[in-house]
Amino acid sequence: MNRQIDFKKLVTLTVSFLVLDIIVQKVLVHQAVNWAFYQFNLDQFTAQFIAKMCELLVVLGLNALITKQRIYLKPSWSISEGAYWLFMVAVVLPFLSADNVWTALATGMMGGFSEEFLARGVLLGLFLVYLLRDGYSRHNLVKGVLYSNLAFALMHFTNLTHMDFSSVLLQSILAFIAGLSYAAIYVQTGSIWAAVAMHFVEDFILTANGATGNLSMYATMAFSYFKILLIVILFIYWKKHEPVLSRRIRGIEGK
Template sequence: MTEQTTFKKLITLTISFIVLDLVVQHIMVYQAVNWAFYQFNLDQFTAQFISKMTELIVVLGINAFVTKQKIYLKPRFTWLEALYWLFMVAVVIPFLSADNLLEALGTGLMGGFPEEFLARAVLMGMFLTYLLKGGYHRHQLVKGILYADLAFALMHFTNLTHAPFSYVLVQSVLAFIAGLAYAAIYVQTGNIWSAVALHFVDDFVLTANAATGDLAMYANAAFSYFKIVLVIALFLYWKKHEPELSRRIRHIND
């Protein structure tokens, strides 16, 4: 297979995946959930939760039958990853007293699962599989992260059908920025659950309110700084060290 043919296949698969996801989710699923909303008198949050969880099924289905991107789920259980998971739990604990705990948990699930499997597991996986086929190079790795992150951010512009441009623009920019941290942890660990957890905690903390005292404030601040440090530290670390996801992708392709 020639270089040009491989690139064309990447573009074809990427466009096919995005178009199919948008068509199924924004037309078929939206219509079904909208019908259920009025038929069963669902509240807005329940309808949104059903829609987002259905999106996860749609993403996994399209990937299974069309794009066939390998999704890396197996953890390595290193001491650094153990500390990472302990930190995720420590951040969540102060917010468990929130008045809207169930809503916050649901919001975390809605963001963490479908968006990470779509943006990182499938989209970023396809870009990195192509860009790293000739061997590990940090600039190729970073390009794959940025391309996938940009594609996912631009997908938010489909929300212009029901939201003003200024809102959608901010939403897209925030999705791109936050996506760098989610991508970084997935690339480093080679385990999509790490990205799901980070995204879950991010949305959970942002949604939870009336959590007790200064501890919640400190946990929120620590989590925000952690994401910034994570991106900077890992992007520098990859200059001399190949991350786990790159090794797993290249091993599959060898």
Template structure:
């Protein structure tokens, strides 16, 4: 399979990846929601089931079309335990004071449902695959930006449940976030790192603001641009500040 992959042209590889993204999107946005809606399940359970099925679709399509390897071993066991402890403490601290424990539970659920399938899709499959597709000394940077753009573009689908303005603000903010998550995946060599960061951010936002999108005022777009820029600057510092080659890149070169 790997030999056949290398024998394909760059255009052929991009075509297969594009088909994978389109097919996953159609199943995620149309087929899965229609199927779950026809069953008539409660809202919270429907969302959870949809995300679980989405993760299964991503893994299944990847196995059939791309066979992109997922990288988990970049983080040591001690690092994983440390991150888990820190996230647990953070979840508890966010529940103390003015925030209700029910909102904490919602935050944990939303954080997991967003982080696991989205990181598997856009960092695990798309970014990892694009690094194999592109060539040249700038291939990693190009792959990082393309996967980040696709990640942000995927959030346009949220316009079905919120205003166009709020969706625009979300897409702008996600551009910086996707860049940061991609850099953490590259530098850590572990999908767990980007999943943990994604979970922590979504959990915090949900506990602070609730599940529904906040009101669309004229300052929201400005704050989204600022937050996105901060994410981008941190990503640049992490990417440029390391003195060793990204583990994910080194491993991908072995294919």
């Protein structure tokens, strides 16, 4: 394996990363964007976009300084992965006629990049480095997916400063459920871009307005069913087949 990690180190790295990330995001980034909002008369959406891109930079910076978790970018370029990317494009196409297509595209970028690099790139990576340190097992792989998703979902409770409890709870549950499919595709392909793409598509089609007709309806249905099937099929598949991300973390890709 590329890097050994014990439980104490896992907890220290995870807690340090999350605490500093929350502090920097909620204090420094929020204050800076709030200042820019009034100083340059920004609209709400532009300020939100800037904040999300700053969040991505903070995640990458803290990862480089503290957790030093490798985020895997290179696609494996299998036939199934090629089909996956074609499907993502097919889902997006019916929504390009939306009245607010540029806003929807920007919304997809906001969620897809910052949240995936944090939740899957850093958190899932850390848990898998620890849980797979003694060899591959589907049990430990699934535990890593669930634990990292739970940690990310719980981070949403910091929104209690400006949201009511029921809204935050719902937000956390939805983040956990959606994160299962994002984690599954990252684990299977070994490329964070696959997870970013799925998150982007989901946020994009949920935001797009005015894209009516059968194609957009069918695309939404197909995407929803695809995410469910992806989780079920891959969780079963991993029982007998070690996925790409596990092999890359353990340093045995190609074996």
